[in-house]
Amino acid sequence: MITVDNLTVSYRQHPALHHISGRFAPGSLTAVIGPNGSGKSTLLKSIMGLVKPSGGRIQVQAARQRIAFLPQLSEIDRSFPMLVQDAVLLGAWGALGAFGGVDSAWLARAQAAIQAVGLQGFEARPVGTLSSGQFQRVLFARLIVQDADLVLLDEPFAALDSRTTESLLTLIHQWHAQGRTVVAVLHDDAQVQAHFEHTVLLARELVAWGPTVQVLTEAHLQRARLLAEAWDDQAELCHADELPTGAA
Amino acid sequence: MNETSSVWDLLIGPFAEFAFMRRALVSTLALAVSAAPLGVFLTLRRMSLLGDALTHAVLPGVALGFMLFGLSLPAMALGGVVSGLLVAAIAGVVSRATALKEDASLAAMYLLALAVGVTMISRQGSQLDLLHILFGSALGVDEQGLLLVAGVASVSVLTLAVFYRGFVLETFDPSFLAAAAVSKGSRPWVWQQLFLMLVVINLVAGFQTLGTLMAVGLMMLPAVSARLWHESLPAQLFNASVQAAIAGVAGLLLSYHLDTPSGPTIIGCAGVLYLLSLLVSPGGWLPQILKRPHRVA
Numbered sequence: 001m002i003t004v005d006n007l008t009v010s011y012r013q014h015p016a017l018h019h020i021s022g023r024f025a026p027g028s029l030t031a032v033i034g035p036n037g038s039g040k041s042t043l044l045k046s047i048m049g050l051v052k053p054s055g056g057r058i059q060v061q062a063a064r065q066r067i068a069f070l071p072q073l074s075e076i077d078r079s080f081p082m083l084v085q086d087a088v089l090l091g092a093w094g095a096l097g098a099f100g101g102v103d104s105a106w107l108a109r110a111q112a113a114i115q116a117v118g119l120q121g122f123e124a125r126p127v128g129t130l131s132s133g134q135f136q137r138v139l140f141a142r143l144i145v146q147d148a149d150l151v152l153l154d155e156p157f158a159a160l161d162s163r164t165t166e167s168l169l170t171l172i173h174q175w176h177a178q179g180r181t182v183v184a185v186l187h188d189d190a191q192v193q194a195h196f197e198h199t200v201l202l203a204r205e206l207v208a209w210g211p212t213v214q215v216l217t218e219a220h221l222q223r224a225r226l227l228a229e230a231w232d233d234q235a236e237l238c239h240a241d242e243l244p245t246g247a248a
Numbered sequence: 249m250n251e252t253s254s255v256w257d258l259l260i261g262p263f264a265e266f267a268f269m270r271r272a273l274v275s276t277l278a279l280a281v282s283a284a285p286l287g288v289f290l291t292l293r294r295m296s297l298l299g300d301a302l303t304h305a306v307l308p309g310v311a312l313g314f315m316l317f318g319l320s321l322p323a324m325a326l327g328g329v330v331s332g333l334l335v336a337a338i339a340g341v342v343s344r345a346t347a348l349k350e351d352a353s354l355a356a357m358y359l360l361a362l363a364v365g366v367t368m369i370s371r372q373g374s375q376l377d378l379l380h381i382l383f384g385s386a387l388g389v390d391e392q393g394l395l396l397v398a399g400v401a402s403v404s405v406l407t408l409a410v411f412y413r414g415f416v417l418e419t420f421d422p423s424f425l426a427a428a429a430v431s432k433g434s435r436p437w438v439w440q441q442l443f444l445m446l447v448v449i450n451l452v453a454g455f456q457t458l459g460t461l462m463a464v465g466l467m468m469l470p471a472v473s474a475r476l477w478h479e480s481l482p483a484q485l486f487n488a489s490v491q492a493a494i495a496g497v498a499g500l501l502l503s504y505h506l507d508t509p510s511g512p513t514i515i516g517c518a519g520v521l522y523l524l525s526l527l528v529s530p531g532g533w534l535p536q537i538l539k540r541p542h543r544v545a
Binding site: 049083 | 411413417419424428478479480481483484
């Protein structure tokens with residue numbers, strides 16, 4: 001589904017991701033974990049094409065409009081006068097664009113999505129009156145309407161109570177069962193262990209990528225912590241790409 | 249004098265009697281309908297001050313039109329639109345290509361534009377001309393000006409209606425739009441530039457009626473007030489237009505009867521509506537201090 005080939009992304013010459021390679025298989029369910037500043041969000045944004053790699057490349061084998069991306073909550077202004085139903089219907093943007101008509105089939109899809117996240121009765125409420133957990137459910141309902149083959153989630157459970165988290169995890173499992181590819185940035189190791197088959201452990205460098213049981217070892221986590229602390233303003237320029245073939 | 253005739257004299261007479269008052273009325277109403285909803289979008293983007301910045305951005309073009317063709321409306325309007333759009337576009341390019349955010353790059357650009365504009369005007373025109381450009385006069389709108397304002401208002405309202413969904417999405421959740429745009433290979437900043445274009449043409453139309461500085465007032469004041477009244481966007485947009493129209497009519501009448509400058513009087517009326525909204529609207533001050541009983545659920 002996604003092939004990451006020697007990917008480097010840097011901000012002001014400092015790498016946020018440093019020579020990362022790996023592959024997300026079609027239909028896989030993968031967690032991306034790592035300390036703060038380890039490049040997790042950057043990896044998702046690179047897959048989306050929202051940030052430019054400074055080296056290497058990413059290939060995505062999915063129709064481009066079949067990719068859904070849920071950024072971190074903080075990027076949306078919830079005081080916006082938007083009704084829950086309209087916010088969910090925005091998931092049809094990829095299919096309908098700016099001018100396509102919303103017919104009863106789309107309304108039914110939105111309604112079904114609202115029910116799937118347990119928000120029935122909230123359709124006509126402004127999003128500003130929702131709690132953050134309820135609002136995250138709205139965004140998940142929008143993802144359902146998007147009906148994507150590849151779903152990228154950036155910290156979808158940050159600041160949510162355990163009940164909301166559980167019900168949204170159930171949704172993710174449903175997507176997985178339907179054969180969609182899901183990649184989620186997460187913080188909670190126990191959650192990853194319980195729910196995700198595959199894990200990518202980042203610390204700007206790739207620490208480990210594979211089945212969760214093999215990735216979540218004390219040795220790997222220790223190494224991730226050490227790497228994350230090693231930000232150096234005076235670091236030398238990286239010459240990995242200039243080495244003979246296959247060295248990266 | 250009986251009562252009907254005095255009400256007539258106060259409210260209708262000035263418009264019935266004088267063609268310049270009718271032209272002022274039509275152009276102000278047209279501007280109210282088209283500019284105020286844009287103001288609501290600006291407040292939602294937390295760019296309430298952008299209109300102000302863009303009026304300054306418009307200035308060098310207006311000045312250039314004035315220098316080359318004198319007090320010619322089409323020349324000054326065209327110049328204003330071009331320089332406003334240029335400033336917005338350059339600021340957009342800078343913010344996409346560098347680490348600067350949109351507001352910072354726009355601030356830099358409009359200040360430069362303002363410096364250029366003031367320099368040009370002071371070298372060429374007298375103080376009086378500068379005042380005319382900056383503060384305009386609704387009472388001086390001629391037929392040409394009326395056509396400009398009406399044309400701009402029509403284009404602006406229709407564009408807003410046709411592209412509404414995109415504008416809403418770009419304001420509500422720009423990162424979602426950006427992600428969708430990357431997926432489709434389209435460019436999300438087109439929405440922003442199109443929106444800024446609407447703001448610029450409304451400001452340029454407004455400089456004839458109200459003056460460049462006052463044009464922002466009719467765009468922003470009713471918009472800010474409208475946000476206090478409703479929780480849905482269409483209602484806010486409609487409310488803003490209505491408030492702007494009320495301010496326009498009241499301001500024209502007041503300026504006629506009290507012999508005050510029309511632009512500032514109109515904005516003053518919008519300000520009174522703003523104060524009222526601050527006090528009595530659902531989002532205002534009074535409902536917050538009145539301890540109304542709460543419901544059980």
